[in-house]
Amino acid sequence: MLRVGLLTSGGDCQALNATMRGVVKGLTNNVKDIEIYGFEDGYKGLIYGNYRLLTSSDFSGILTRGGTIIGSSRQPFKLMRVPDANGLDKVEAMKQNYHKLRLDCLVILGGNGTQKTANLLHEEGLNIIHLPKTIDNDIYGTDLTFGFHSAVDIATNCIDCIHTTASSHGRVFIVEVMGHKVGWLTLRAGLASGADVILLPEIPYDTEKVCAAIDKRHNSGKKFTILAVAEGAIPKEWAKLEKKEMKKAMAKMLEKYPSISYKLAHDITEKTGYEVRVTVPGHVQRGGSPDAFDRYLSTKIGAYAAQCIIKQQYGIMVAAAGDEIKKVPLEDCAGKLKMVDPHDQTVELAKSIGISFGD
Ligand code: F6P
Secondary structure (H helix, E strand, O other): OOOEEEOOOOOOOOOHHHHHHHHHHHHHHHOEEEEEEEEOOOOHHHHHHEEEOOOOOOOOOOOOOOOOOOOOOOOOHHHHEEEEEEEOHHHHHHHHHHHHOOOOOEEEEHHHHHHHHHHHHHHHHOOEEEEEEOHHHOOOOOOOOOHHHHHHHHHHHHHHHHHHHHHHHHEEEEEOOOOOOOOHHHHHHHHHHHEEEEOOOOOOOOOHHHHHHHHHHOOOOOEEEEEEOOOOOEEEEOOOOHHHHHHHHHHHHHHHOHHHHHHHHHHHHHHHOOOOEEEEEHHHHOOOOOOHHHHHHHHHHHHHHHHHHHOOOOOOEEEOOOOOEEEEEHHOOOOOEEEOOOOHHHHHHHHOOOOOOOO
């Protein structure tokens, strides 16, 4: 009998269900006796022993369904070694529940933080496979994460919609794109939607340069300008600060504005007199059905994970390398962030067609 645990942790995204379906189909097609346990709401389910036995039919018809059928929650890695309010040792509790169910392995779908805990459990001796999920595409060691492609489509569509309004009203529009501390989503959606200015956390912006880019368009007869701004974008004054000081500057900004885009909008109006509107699509970017590419990618990642389980290859992340799927040892990727290189070819090509990065 093969016993496999599944959990989805951190912010949800498209294609979590599609990936689990791939894993389960890959197993049930090749292994006779198998039990699949789904832990509810991420690591919380593993810590507190909340799980349910799942059957093949649970994974039927979920290829196109967004969200996750087993629920998710954020359980910060830095608190994993800190006992809970009742003094429970979370790591020990997770190990006990794993052993109580006599699991052969645990498949964990999640982003960066989730991966760090997955590696911790691997170091504690559990058989772990991590599958890279996030709309942010910031997981080191994989070219792509599932969820990213679908989110690019949504963010692109949002900016497309703003385009028609911006051109009718002759306004400056900021669309704030998710991505946490990295700019992959903003870069891709910004380019795909024809944004005029793209601001990324990896390329701190100079407000004067942003205003100059808007002025340049205006002076050339264009009535409107669209800025795709990453939620983690930072002005260049902050980039010079120590981490602690930067956090303080950010906290101070957040006392006055809901996010960096609103501060930028204020600064642009102050310097240029242009009317600026901010749109924040927010969690819409994580919602709905996975697009065709994410279904394709996640099905392959899931199927590959099933093969790893059958071969008893653990302590790995299943990654995308071009159109291939491969495995990467968890210790080689856990705790690392994949960021946009400011000299990335995409950035250079975008600049060559006149897109400003505010630098
Ligand atoms: O990591 C995915 C993500 O959507 C980020 O882009 C964003 O910064 C964050 O999660 C939002 O988290 P929450 O859903 O907890 O508000």
